[in-house]
Amino acid sequence: MTDTATQDILVHTESGVTTITFNRVEKKNSITTAMYAALADALEAAAADGSVRVVVLQGDVAIFSAGNDIGDFLNKPPSTQDSPVFRFLRGIATFPKPVVAAVCGPAVGIGTTMLFHCDLVYAGDNAAFSMPFVNLGLCPEAASSLLVPQMMGYHRAAEALLLGEPFMAEAALEVGLVNRVVPPTECNMVAQTQARKLAGKPLSALIETKRLMKKGQTAAVLERMAEEGASFGRMLQEPAARESFSAFVEKRRPDFSAV
Numbered sequence: 001m002t003d004t005a006t007q008d009i010l011v012h013t014e015s016g017v018t019t020i021t022f023n024r025v026e027k028k029n030s031i032t033t034a035m036y037a038a039l040a041d042a043l044e045a046a047a048a049d050g051s052v053r054v055v056v057l058q059g060d061v062a063i064f065s066a067g068n069d070i071g072d073f074l075n076k077p078p079s080t081q082d083s084p085v086f087r088f089l090r091g092i093a094t095f096p097k098p099v100v101a102a103v104c105g106p107a108v109g110i111g112t113t114m115l116f117h118c119d120l121v122y123a124g125d126n127a128a129f130s131m132p133f134v135n136l137g138l139c140p141e142a143a144s145s146l147l148v149p150q151m152m153g154y155h156r157a158a159e160a161l162l163l164g165e166p167f168m169a170e171a172a173l174e175v176g177l178v179n180r181v182v183p184p185t186e187c188n189m190v191a192q193t194q195a196r197k198l199a200g201k202p203l204s205a206l207i208e209t210k211r212l213m214k215k216g217q218t219a220a221v222l223e224r225m226a227e228e229g230a231s232f233g234r235m236l237q238e239p240a241a242r243e244s245f246s247a248f249v250e251k252r253r254p255d256f257s258a259v
Helices: 033-048 070-075 084-093 110-117 144-152 154-163 169-175 184-199 203-214 218-236 239-250
Strands: 002-005 009-014 017-022 054-058 099-103 106-108 120-124 128-130 180-182
Touching (some): 009 033, 033 054, 033 084, 054 184, 084 110, 084 218, 099 184, 106 110, 110 144, 120 169, 128 169, 144 154, 144 218, 169 180, 180 184, 218 239
Parallel strands (some): 017 054, 120 180
Antiparallel strands (some): 002 009, 009 017
16 A cells, blocks of 8 residues: 655555545645646656556545636646656546546536546536636637547537536536546545455556557547647647636626627
8 A cells, every 4th residue: 555645636546545535625736737747756666567457536525626726727837748748638538557537517618628638537416527618718728628528429519518518417427427426425436336346457458458449549649639739839828828818817707709
C-alpha cells in the first residue's frame, strides 16, 4: 500500500488499485496547471507500475470537477503540447489499463470530457455533465469533437456541444456515458468495488482486451486532440473568449453581439 499527496490531488495505491482523488472541494475541484501535472504524473506512474492493474478517478460526493480554474488558466494558458493539461489528456487517452470513474455533482468541461477516455463510469444521481466551450468562445477539447458524436449520435452531440447546457445522470446513462446511476453516498464505493473486481483479473488479458477495443481509434483521438488544442489556443486570443473571461471576472453576463 502506498500513498502520495499534493494538496489538491491525492493518490493512493492499494491491492492493485490506484485511486486519484480531486481534493480541492473549496474551489469546486477546479483544476490548476499544478493539478494537471500531478494527474499526468500519477497516470504515468500507474502505467509503469506492474503491480497497478486499475486506476480510479473520483471527486467529492457533491462535486466532481468544475473544469479549469479560470484564474490559473488565464495566468498560465497551455502554450505547447508538452503543457501539463496536454500531458494529462494524452496520458488518459493512451492509458493501457482500465480506468474507472466515480462522478457526483457537477462535471464541467474537462470534468466531462475526460470521462470519454474512461472504461467504466459510475454516476451519483446528483451528477450534472456539461461541455460549455462555445459559451466561453472556445472549441471542444480532449477529442470530444470526435468522441461525443460517436457515442451520442450527431444531433445529441450538437445539443451538448453547441448549446453547452448540462445533462443529468439519467440522460448520461441513456447515451452510454455512464454504466450505472447510484445514490451519491454510494458512488465511490461502487467504483471501488468494480475496480477491485478488475484488479483480480489477469493484467495481460485486461490490457489486450482494452487495446483491441480501442484499436484504430487511438491515432485518430490523438490527432483530434492536437487539432483541437491548436484551435483552442488560437481562440483564447480572440474577442469572444476575451469577452467571456472578462465577464466572468467582472461577474456579469457576456455580450457576444459584436463577436
